[in-house]
Amino acid sequence: MSRDSDLKQALQDEYAKGHFDHAKPTNITAFKEATLPDYVWKFVTLEEVMTGCGLFPFELSRRKKDELWDVERSDLNSGVAMRDLPYFDMRITRIREVLKEQGIMTADDLKSEVEKLQKEFKDQGKEPQGLELEALGMINFITVTSGILGREPFAGHYQQVKARTPISGAKIVAKAWVDPDFKALLKISPKEAIYGWDPHVSPEIVDIIDPNGLEVPENTKEVRNVVVCTVCSCYPREVLGEPPLWYVSETYKSRIINEPRAILADWGLKLDDNTEIRVYDIDADIHYMVLPIRPEGTDGWSEEELAKLVTRDSLLGVSDPLTPAELKAQQ
Incomplete structure (x- = not known):
């Protein structure tokens, strides 16, 4: 096996394991149970x-x-x-x-x-x-x-x-899925949107490094957004908690920049050739969290129910949220 194949397999294994060594999908229910030392x-x-x-x-x-x-x-x-x-x-x-x-x-x-x-x-x-x-x-x-x-x-x-886990990010996304005004403001001024939605929210959740802070690019059928930090290990911890191990690996950083479509396909996210992939490189001044597409079959769902579909990986852009069937299967 070539060194390149070894690296790809190692990253595939790391992705499968995720940050916490558990079998459940990394939605907010799993994060309530998962712990770091x-x-x-x-x-x-x-x-x-x-x-x-x-x-x-x-x-x-x-x-x-x-x-x-x-x-x-x-x-x-x-x-x-x-x-x-x-x-x-x-x-x-x-x-x-x-x-x-x-x-x-x-x-x-x-x-x-x-x-x-x-x-x-x-x-x-x-x-x-x-x-x-x-x-x-x-x-x-x-x-x-x-x-x-x-x-x-x-x-x-x-x-x-x-207290910081992807639960915060999942709740923000669920709110955006049901409230068009909140979603519109979230895309241009995340801090203003989040404070306006919940004025009692802890400042640490959204006061990411100034002057630019947090940005939330939206996925569409034509455009998919992916997050990486190529320089070090910057990560939107305020809304996602600690990063998964694959996110900080040099292999992920290299592949997502040089062959994003290939690495996403390796992880099960096969995109149409006409779909544009935009890779957002986090730095010390600005962090990103992806706003994924709302899954079909969720009309009438509450924010709490919708938040359970949002995975950490969908907030980073390397996967889609869970479908209702996938959520039911893992419960």
């Missing part, structure tokens, strides 16, 4: 709080990722290069090196925290997952030992991070 949620929280406080400059993070991409050093990841790490282990490694370069945490600081955690895990009969000890060690140092952040801001944001 708790240490991952906590680490994502640390990353976001530090970025908001200016302790974790975005450009420094990007540079550090580039520096470490091909490095194979035992003091980094047991001799494994950054490019070969699982997605969240890659983020943990990058942030660890940024903290050290910024003078916020030394290698000895982290070693001390990890040793304390190793004892706790041993006493409790627990086995750490991946880079769990390093992630929790950094969290303990930043929030407790050094007191740089403190427990309260971390705990508050932690609850917000765990």
Whole structure:
């Protein structure tokens, strides 16, 4: 098998598995049941709080990722290069090196925290997952030992991070399917549309990075929209939660740019040759969420019922929403 075939098969397997290792389609019902390891949620929280406080400059993070991409050093990841790490282990490694370069945490600081955690895990009969000890060690140092952040801001944001799933995006799409005025405003001013629909919505849901923020391109029979981030791993987390692993893979980034029709066909979305495919490349200033076509046979459905048809992958443009029959089959 050629290397190109190997890469395609690996990506196909990653797509089939999705971000959570479960058999159900990734609609909002599945996301209510799916979970990430708790240490991952906590680490994502640390990353976001530090970025908001200016302790974790975005450009420094990007540079550090580039520096470490091909490095194979035992003091980094047991001799494994950054490019070969699982997605969240890659983020943990990058942030660890940024903290050290910024003078916020030394290698000895982290070693001390990890040793304390190793004892706790041993006493409790627990086995750490991946880079769990390093992630929790950094969290303990930043929030407790050094007191740089403190427990309260971390705990508050932690609850917000765990609450973010594709459910938010699914509800927005369902509203657009039943309310033409909301849909029209959503396409030109998403923030205004969402705030007007629900003035009590948490600002974190729609206050994506200014000045441009969120855009919502609409699928039609003639045009299909797909989302990618070719530079790093930018993603509309505010409305979709954490990204699936295939989304952050270099293979997806390359194929969706160079052969979008082929990769979509590989994943079961076969489009007419006359259908235009528009690929939207997310960056630090602007994020995208696709507004998919409403499935047939849903006349008279409520917003709550419609939202159950919306999958994470349809919000990224790589699949269609579930049909009523598909939803019934998975229940």
